Amino acid sequence: MVDYVLSPLFNGLFMAMVVFLFTTGLTLIFGILRVLNFAHGGFFMIGAYVAFSIVRLVGGETSVLAYLAISTVAGIVVGLLGLVVERVIFRPLQKVDEAYSLIATYALLLITEGAVKAVWGVSFHSVATPDLLGGAVFAGDLFMPTYAIFIIAIGVASYALLEWVLQHTDTGKLMKSVASDPWMAGMLGVNVPRFYTFIVVLGFFLAGIAGGLLLPNQTLSPNLASTFVIQAFGALIVGGMGNIRGTFLAAIMLCVIDSFGSLLFSEVPGLFFYIAMTAALLLRPQGLIAGARL
Amino acid sequence: MTFDINRRELVKALGAFGGAAAIGSLAAPSRAQGGPIRLGLIAPLSGSQEIVGRYQLAGATIAVNQINQAGGILGRQVELVTRDDKANPAAGVAASKDLAGSGVNLMFGILSSGVALAVAPTLADDKSVLVVSAAAANELTHEQYTRNVFRSADHAYARQRALAKLVLTDFPDTLNWTAINPQTAIGASNWDSFVDGIAQYSQEAGKPAEITEALWTKFGATDYKNEISQLMRSKSEGLYCGVYGGDAVTMFGQAAAYGLTKKFKVIVDPGSEFIIANAMGKNTPPGLWSGFHWYHGAYEGHKINDDLYNAYVKETNDPHPAGYVGETHTSVLAYASAIQKAGSTETDAVIAALEDLEFDSCKGMRKIRKEDHQSICDLNFVQFGPDEGSDKGWKVTGHRIIKDEGVSEAPTPGVPIVFKHKKA
Numbered sequence: 078m079v080d081y082v083l084s085p086l087f088n089g090l091f092m093a094m095v096v097f098l099f100t101t102g103l104t105l106i107f108g109i110l111r112v113l114n115f116a117h118g119g120f121f122m123i124g125a126y127v128a129f130s131i132v133r134l135v136g137g138e139t140s141v142l143a144y145l146a147i148s149t150v151a152g153i154v155v156g157l158l159g160l161v162v163e164r165v166i167f168r169p170l171q172k173v174d175e176a177y178s179l180i181a182t183y184a185l186l187l188i189t190e191g192a193v194k195a196v197w198g199v200s201f202h203s204v205a206t207p208d209l210l211g212g213a214v215f216a217g218d219l220f221m222p223t224y225a226i227f228i229i230a231i232g233v234a235s236y237a238l239l240e241w242v243l244q245h246t247d248t249g250k251l252m253k254s255v256a257s258d259p260w261m262a263g264m265l266g267v268n269v270p271r272f273y274t275f276i277v278v279l280g281f282f283l284a285g286i287a288g289g290l291l292l293p294n295q296t297l298s299p300n301l302a303s304t305f306v307i308q309a310f311g312a313l314i315v316g317g318m319g320n321i322r323g324t325f326l327a328a329i330m331l332c333v334i335d336s337f338g339s340l341l342f343s344e345v346p347g348l349f350f351y352i353a354m355t356a357a358l359l360l361r362p363q364g365l366i367a368g369a370r371l
Numbered sequence: 372m373t374f375d376i377n378r379r380e381l382v383k384a385l386g387a388f389g390g391a392a393a394i395g396s397l398a399a400p401s402r403a404q405g406g407p408i409r410l411g412l413i414a415p416l417s418g419s420q421e422i423v424g425r426y427q428l429a430g431a432t433i434a435v436n437q438i439n440q441a442g443g444i445l446g447r448q449v450e451l452v453t454r455d456d457k458a459n460p461a462a463g464v465a466a467s468k469d470l471a472g473s474g475v476n477l478m479f480g481i482l483s484s485g486v487a488l489a490v491a492p493t494l495a496d497d498k499s500v501l502v503v504s505a506a507a508a509n510e511l512t513h514e515q516y517t518r519n520v521f522r523s524a525d526h527a528y529a530r531q532r533a534l535a536k537l538v539l540t541d542f543p544d545t546l547n548w549t550a551i552n553p554q555t556a557i558g559a560s561n562w563d564s565f566v567d568g569i570a571q572y573s574q575e576a577g578k579p580a581e582i583t584e585a586l587w588t589k590f591g592a593t594d595y596k597n598e599i600s601q602l603m604r605s606k607s608e609g610l611y612c613g614v615y616g617g618d619a620v621t622m623f624g625q626a627a628a629y630g631l632t633k634k635f636k637v638i639v640d641p642g643s644e645f646i647i648a649n650a651m652g653k654n655t656p657p658g659l660w661s662g663f664h665w666y667h668g669a670y671e672g673h674k675i676n677d678d679l680y681n682a683y684v685k686e687t688n689d690p691h692p693a694g695y696v697g698e699t700h701t702s703v704l705a706y707a708s709a710i711q712k713a714g715s716t717e718t719d720a721v722i723a724a725l726e727d728l729e730f731d732s733c734k735g736m737r738k739i740r741k742e743d744h745q746s747i748c749d750l751n752f753v754q755f756g757p758d759e760g761s762d763k764g765w766k767v768t769g770h771r772i773i774k775d776e777g778v779s780e781a782p783t784p785g786v787p788i789v790f791k792h793k794k795a
Contacts, residue, residue, distance in 0.1 A: 080604065088596040095594070137652070199422040201617045201650040203624050213628050220600060222628035295593065296620040296650060300419045304593055340597050346554060347589035 079218040081340065089336030091225040092308075093329040094232025095291060100309040100324050101235060102283035108319030108371040109256040109276045111175060112167055115182040117309070118302040119189025120158065120281055124151040124288025126197050129297055132204050141227075144207045148289025155285025156278045163277035168270070186302060193299045202297040210293075224293060231290060236325045243321065243371055252276070256319075256371050308332070311350065315357045317364025319371065326365050330357070407450035408443070408716055410435070410706055411470035411478040412699065413463060413490070413501075416455040419591075423482050423695050427504060428453065430696035431480070433682045434703035444710050449703075458482055460489035471497035476718050477710075479523075479702035482695070484508030484557050487520075494519035498718045502705055502725070504698040505664065507642075509560050509788045512743040516784035519718075521725050521744040523705045523737065524698045527557065527641075528564045528780055528788060530662050533750035533773035534639055535568025537660065538609065539576060542637045545609045546578055550585035551598050551622065552613030558590070561641045562613055563790050568778075571792035583607045588614060595622045599629050610635040615643045620650040632656040645691045648755045652764030655757045663751040664694025665701075665734050669770050675704075676733045694751065701732040705739070734772075742782035747775050 103117040128151040132139055139147065166185060170178045205211070210224040243249035255262045255272055263269045295301060311331055316323030331353050338349025357365070412431045415424035435451045443449060452475050454466035463486035470478055478494075479502040481487045487506035494501055495517060503511065503522040507530065512522060538545065548569060552558040566582050573580035583605060586598045595614075599622070602610065610631075614622050619640060623632070632638060640647070642662040648655045670676035679700050683692045709724035710716055726741040737748040750773040758766035780788060 080600075084600050085597055088594070088600070091596065092594045194421075199425065201422075201620050201646055203620050203650045203654070205624070205654050206627065211628060220603065220629065222596075222625075224628060225596070294621075294625065296617040296624070298419075298617050299421075300591075300617070304591075308593075336597060340601075343587050343598075344554070346587060346592065 083216075083219045085336040085340045086333060087219065087221055087225070089333030090229055090329065092336060093332035094229045095294065096305060096308045096312050096332055097232050097325055097328040098228070098235060098287040098290060099284075099305045100312050100328065101239065101321065102280035102287070103309055104313055104316070104319055104321055104324045105283065105371070106277060106280040107313065108321070109252060110167065110171070110273055111319075112170060112178045113175070113182065114280075115179060115306075116162075116185035116189055117182075117280075117284055118304070118306050119186045119193075120155050120284040121288045121305070122193060122299070122301040123158065123189060124148075124155045124285030125292050125295070125297055125301060126193055126288075127151040127154045127285070128289035128292050129202055129204055130197075132292075138205070139207050141207050141209045144210075144289075148286050148292075151289035152282040152284075152286030155288070156282035158285075159278045159281025160274065162281070163274050167273070167277055171273070190299050190302055193302075197297075197299075199299055203295075204292050204297075206293040228290070228294070236321070239321050249371075253371050308350065311354045315354055315365060317366040320364065320366045321371055323364055323366030327357070330365075407448045408445075408710065409450045409452050409475045409477070410703060411467075411473075411475035411480075412451060412453045413456050413466045413470070413478055413480040413486075414453065414699075415458040415482055416453065418457040418459070420458040420482055423505075423693070424455070424458075426693040426695040427480055427482065427699040429683060429687065429692075430679070430699035430701075431703055433679060433686070433696075434700040434707075437678065437682070438703070438707055444707050445714065449707075456481065456483070456486050458486060460485045463487075463490050464493055467493060467499065467501070468497065471499050476500065477706055477716060477721060478502070479706065480504050480699055481506050484511070484560075487511055488515050491515055491517050491520045500718055500721055500725070502702040504702040505695055507560075508557055509564070510556075512745040513783060514785065514787045516743055518722060518744075521705070521739055521746075523702045523732075523739065523746045524664055525748055525750055525775075526745060526779075527560045528567075529747075529775055529778050530750050531561050531564035531641060532568030532571075533775070533778050534641070534660070534662055534752060535565050536572050536773055536778065537752055537771055538637055538639060539569065539572045539580075542609070543576065543578065545637050546573060546580040547583065547607045548580060548609040548611060549583040549602065549605050549607035550611035550613050551595070551602060552585050552587055552611075553590040553592075553615070553618065554587045555590050558587075558613050562611065563793060565611055565641075567790040567793040574792065585611075585613070588618075591618060593621070595625050598622075599626045599631055602626075602631060603629050603634060608636045610638045612638055612640045615640055616646050617650075619643050619647050623647065623651060623656055624654070627654065632659075642694075644693050644753075648765040649691070649763070653757045653759055655755050655765040657756045658768070659755045660752055661755065663753055665697030666694065666751040666753050666770055667692060667697070667733070668753075668767065669749075669751055669772050670734055673733070673735065675731055679733050697733040701734075701737070704732055705730055705737075740782050743784040745779065745782065747779055749774060750778065 128147050131147045206224045212223045214221045312328040316327035334353040335350035339346045414427040435449045456463035456466045467490045476499045482505045484506040501520050507527040569580045639660040667680040708730040713720040713724035729738045734749045737746045739746050752771045754769035756768040
């Protein structure tokens with residue numbers, strides 16, 4: 078029971094929250110601006126490197142509060158980079174075909190990788206989990222690392238917060254209205270360009286903070302940018318292209334299936350993510366949550 | 372903080388190696404006997420394995436500089452020409468074709484076994500020679516053997532069997548082994564070779580070992596918790612961690628909460644060298660044995676070793692050269708000896724000279740077997756542990772040289788390797 082049900086379920090949920098945290102900024106920007114930001118992983122990586130540098134600066138060991146604060150600082154730094162990217166790249170892209178955004182953001186991804194190599198080098202780095210999160214909790218025979226529980230909690234809380242903002246606040250309603258008809262929103266007095274800037278900065282902030290939060294879970298290298306790209310785009314597409322709730326559900330579905338698949342068929346690790354994605358797209362080509370932006 | 376400064380300096384210095392090589396690459400083709408001897412380095416100078424490519428470039432550059440300062444080969448200077456294979460087979464073939472088209476018939480380098488296996492069949496038509504400096508797949512000197520390929524480095528079979536010999540010598544009572552391996556050709560090759568060694572040496576010691584089925588993971592996986600959970604339930608006492616490099620860092624980082632390194636009495640890895648310790652610092656798994664292409668600390672007092680180490684440290688301020696530095700350095704020395712012996716740089720003459728060539732290198736004498744073109748050389752291993760007292764957070768707690776006395780298989784070019792002792 079524990080070995081073949083609870084353990085893979087828990088590990089799948091953890092991976093799902095990792096993917097969801099990585100994908101929220103991507104989903105937000107695509108949901109509103111319709112820009113498929115290939116460079117998202119690059120800015121996630123920069124967030125992780127910024128957090129790594131701060132951790133090194135403060136001596137290598139951090140409390141949970143400091144770890145959260147460092148992740149937030151990483152998010153702010155990346156958010157400020159987002160401000161520049163919005164002005165220089167995303168804003169001009171609003172006036173041209175969507176295909177150009179793929180080329181431009183891919184180029185931006187290469188630039189982020191080059192920048193990381195120039196600033197931090199090509200060596201591998203890692204950061205230990207804060208002491209308080211370094212242990213584990215036992216539920217019977219089920220072994221649950223505290224850090225994994227923490228990330229699951231952060232993922233669920235992030236989703237709940239985004240849902241609440243989107244469904245129950247004026248800002249959320251504004252976001253949804255701009256996402257569904259920016260022209261009409263503009264006619265009604267919304268400063269759409271400024272709103273777009275806000276969304277891009279928010280999306281980049283989420284990428285940066287995710288980079289900081291997930292730092293203890295991954296090895297830092299200039300390849301980190303592409304580490305979660307497949308899973309992220311899988312969750313984005315299966316979720317319904319730009320829908321937070323859909324992305325959340327898709328991440329859980331794909332990662333839990335992959336976790337069970339990798340355990341039961343260990344000779345083909347990772348294959349079940351693609352099988353689940355293919356099946357989902359065949360059964361619901363419109364995505365899990367269709368027709369609704371954000 | 373010293374470590375950070377060193378790393379930055381290392382990047383700058385290795386970048387300078389790259390700049391110098393790029394200038395060399397732009398030089399006009401020349402096969403004139405009076406001109407420089409041009410050696411083509413194929414290495415991953417960009418992409419996911421760039422860090423290794425930079426080490427390979429550093430070793431090659433130092434060797435070429437040393438040879439030129441000593442007067443060159445046959446009175447001619449040596450010129451290094453570089454091509455980037457991105458650790459990608461298609462890019463590797465393009466790089467070798469490009470070198471051949473530029474008049475460079477003597478090539479070396481290559482990290483990835485996939486690249487080496489892709490390049491090998493193309494060399495005869497291009498009338499080129501390749502001396503492999505790192506790619507360890509057994510197939511290269513067996514079923515994929517070609518006359519135009521030599522390997523001056525150790526190969527998977529020898530390295531992993533030597534590792535088995537080491538652990539059974541140091542931990543004779545650790546007789547139940549399991550593994551976590553990447554699902555790659557070299558991952559399977561390494562594990563099969565290790566199991567073969569464990570089976571043979573434990574039987575010879577009269578205490579047959581038991582092997583528990585290995586776990587296989589995706590190369591470049593981001594999460595190992597399912598596998599770690601399974602390993603924690605394993606009855607084995609020895610863990611062969613076949614995932615290497617950045618993947619091993621991720622795996623060990625995620626395994627910390629589980630206490631994986633405390634569960635197993637012995638943990639070994641096939642060849643991450645300094646990568647795990649450098650990345651994990653004081654969280655380095657205690658007692659981890661890692662395979663090395665070349666460990667400079669094991670050959671102190673040997674002139675070639677010391678000169679190479681000093682030159683590397685002088686250029687980079689990095690006191691921990693990866694074994695790849697030594698292996699490309701060695702490939703250049705192999706060419707130097709062969710060209711000297713042949714009195715020519717023509718392909719057929721160099722091939723004939725490389726066969727049965729005995730030459731000195733940073734880890735002592737090596738011999739390239741005539742039959743399968745595999746080098747017989749020392750096998751190096753280093754043991755790591757955390758070190759709270761140092762800035763870098765880790766230290767070398769031991770090292771070992773295993774002589775290749777019966778560790779390598781008998782040469783059987785054209786025929787797949789046989790794991791005589793490993794049960795199916």
